Amino acid sequence: MWLCRRTSLSSTLTFRWMSTAIRHRIVDEGDWSYASEWWGDDTDVHTHTVLRAASDKGNGVVSVLAYPSSRPAAIHWPTTERWLQQRYSEVFPDSNCNEKFSVLGYQWRVLRFNDDTRQSTVKIMAASKISDPGSVFFMQQSHCLAVPYLKSMASAGLTSLASCNYDLLNVVRGTKTMHVLCIGHGGGSLPLFIASTIKGAVVDIVEIDPLVISASIKAMGFPSFSVAMPSGQHILSRPGMTDKVLWRGIHERLFLYESDAEQFVLKKPASPYDLVFIDAYDGDDVFPRKMWDPHSPFLEVLSSVLHPEHGTVVVNLHSDVEVWNSEGSVSPFLQPVLPMGKYISRVCSAYKDVLLSNRSSSLKVRRGLAFAVSVPWVCNATLVICRGFSMNGRMNDGDLILNTLVSKSIEVGNELGLPFSCFPYVKRDFVLID
Numbered sequence: 001m002w003l004c005r006r007t008s009l010s011s012t013l014t015f016r017w018m019s020t021a022i023r024h025r026i027v028d029e030g031d032w033s034y035a036s037e038w039w040g041d042d043t044d045v046h047t048h049t050v051l052r053a054a055s056d057k058g059n060g061v062v063s064v065l066a067y068p069s070s071r072p073a074a075i076h077w078p079t080t081e082r083w084l085q086q087r088y089s090e091v092f093p094d095s096n097c098n099e100k101f102s103v104l105g106y107q108w109r110v111l112r113f114n115d116d117t118r119q120s121t122v123k124i125m126a127a128s129k130i131s132d133p134g135s136v137f138f139m140q141q142s143h144c145l146a147v148p149y150l151k152s153m154a155s156a157g158l159t160s161l162a163s164c165n166y167d168l169l170n171v172v173r174g175t176k177t178m179h180v181l182c183i184g185h186g187g188g189s190l191p192l193f194i195a196s197t198i199k200g201a202v203v204d205i206v207e208i209d210p211l212v213i214s215a216s217i218k219a220m221g222f223p224s225f226s227v228a229m230p231s232g233q234h235i236l237s238r239p240g241m242t243d244k245v246l247w248r249g250i251h252e253r254l255f256l257y258e259s260d261a262e263q264f265v266l267k268k269p270a271s272p273y274d275l276v277f278i279d280a281y282d283g284d285d286v287f288p289r290k291m292w293d294p295h296s297p298f299l300e301v302l303s304s305v306l307h308p309e310h311g312t313v314v315v316n317l318h319s320d321v322e323v324w325n326s327e328g329s330v331s332p333f334l335q336p337v338l339p340m341g342k343y344i345s346r347v348c349s350a351y352k353d354v355l356l357s358n359r360s361s362s363l364k365v366r367r368g369l370a371f372a373v374s375v376p377w378v379c380n381a382t383l384v385i386c387r388g389f390s391m392n393g394r395m396n397d398g399d400l401i402l403n404t405l406v407s408k409s410i411e412v413g414n415e416l417g418l419p420f421s422c423f424p425y426v427k428r429d430f431v432l433i434d
Contacts, residue, residue: 028419029071029123030144030151032377038067038108038121038146050109051219057209058282060114064219069106069123077103084127084245091244100130108146109220111187111212117285120186121146124221137242140188140221142196142250143419149316149380150190153277155422156373156384157314159409161275164310164388169415174199181205181273181305183261183291184280185212188222191277195250197416204273205256206264213258223247226254230267262290262298265305272307279316287318292347299354306355310388313355317344317372317381348372348383348433355385369401370433373426382425383433402430 041047042065051064072080084101092099104126111120123141128134145151162168170176178201182191185207195203205226207213216222223246225239232255243251257264261280281287290296306313352370369389374381389401409422 027071028144029141030146031420032148034070034146035377037069038110039118040067051215053211055113055209055211057211058284059209059212060284062209062211062215063112063115064215065110065112067108067110069108072106074105077105080125081127087245087248091241097131101127102130102133103127104136106141109187111215111220113282113285117281118147119281120189120216120220122187122189122220137246138219138221139246140192142189142192145189145193145420147189148377148425149279149318149375149382150193151420152373152375152380152382152425153190153279153314153316154193155409155412155425156382157275157277157312158412158416159405159422159426160314160369160384160386160389161310161312162412163405163408164312164386164390166274166310166388168412171200172198172415176200177202177271178274179204179269179271179307181265181276183276183278185216185256186279187220188216188256190279191254192222192250195253197418202253203255204264204269205254206259206261207256208258208260210258213256222256223251223254225251226256228255228257230257230259262296262301265298265301268301268305272311273305274307274311276302276306276311276313277316278313281316281318285318287347292350294350294354299350303355303357306387308387310386311355312384312386313351315347315351315383315385317347317383318379344381351383351385352433356387371401372429372431372433374429376424376428381429398430398432401432402427405430 044067046068048066049063050066051062053062054060055062080103081101084103085099088095088099088101106123106125109122109124110118113119123144123146125139125141126136127139128136145154158168167176168178171178178198180191180194180201180203182194182203182205185191185205188205191203191205194201213227217224217227223243225234225236225243225247227235229235234252234255239251278291280291291298293299302313348370356368356370368385368387370383370385372381372383405426406423409426413420413422
């Protein structure tokens with residue numbers, strides 16, 4: 001069922017109607033106030049399962065559930081239909097058919113492992129060609145980061161990178177290339193957000209489970225053309241009509257690999273990564289030990305493919321419970337309780353020690369920053385390791401570093417035209433990693 005249900009949300013909220021058509025700093029459709037729509041009661045008559053299968057890669061039962069979305073309201077759908085028609089005319093100017101489209105509605109799609117862990121949440125638009133009503137296609141709304149830890153990762157990572165005198169503005173404009181690696185795919189909302197927001201971003205995505213890749217494309221509106229071969233070429237020789245019309249070339253800057261993360265980075269890409277996001281939890285909600293153990297090859301190899309001057313790594317750390325610090329604020333990274341929770345302080349230390357060390361004579365890394373922030377509303381923390389961040393000998397001055405990051409976060413939000421502010425995600429429970 002595609003018609004939107006009414007909610008009690010204020011009617012004064014303005015909506016942001018399109019993913020890639022127009023950028024407006026309007027309302028954040030991924031705001032936590034909408035979480036009740038997709039977190040809610042699975043017995044609701046409007047909720048249904050659109051995909052369900054067993055994984056053989058440690059993720060248990062993988063399923064995708066659909067929930068009605070209150071935004072955008074049906075009154076705005078004709079605007080999107082006209083945009084689709086215009087895009088079709090631009091992509092196929094020689095077509096004799098003046099193709100028209102019908103928006104069927106919007107839904108939240110939630111990827112789950114073992115019917116319990118909400119691994120990823122996205123918003124999709126469903127539409128079809130009027131000439132072929134059976135040809136339903138999905139478009140993930142790339143501006144909508146529904147889960148707060150993703151906003152935290154994007155905000156903290158981009159702010160830290162920009163604080164290294166990195167030329168983010170020209171990357172946003174597309175006149176300079178930024179190489180990004182995402183380890184862990186889920187529904188693909190973070191890599192799609194980065195590629196859609198930053199014109200110069202080329203994003204490699206590594207996902208070990210082919211079932212997760214399939215679910216993101218078939219049920220969660222991720223661009224199908226993005227799937228890539230080990231050689232670095234896209235599997236499809238050319239994008240289909242849907243990708244061409246919907247994504248304005250964004251799909252050509254996404255490379256989705258089915259691979260083990262360690263094996264992938266061992267290949268040592270031709271260009272070092274400027275920014276790396278790591279969000280890799282299995283069906284038991286465990287962060288694999290080999291991805292944080294300092295004696296495992298992974299961190300050393302990751303260090304070798306990270307840009308030596310400004311390379312930035314952002315890691316999602318998840319705790320089962322909120323642990324309150326002495327000042328009464330949530331600090332899940334201090335004393336976390338997770339299936340592997342007692343190791344999280346060691347995760348932070350391992351990433352800092354390996355990525356900011358001088359053990360590799362070829363890197364000559366002599367400065368850098370490691371910090372963590374807590375995420376509002378959920379039991380997550382974001383760990384950031386940033387090479388190149390320098391405060392002229394005052395790297396132990398936490399207040400000065402925080403003020404620098406906060407100031408830069410405002411610039412980043414303005415440059416990217418984000419629907420949310422980076423500021424609270426950079427400041428919340430900020431702590432330097434010793």
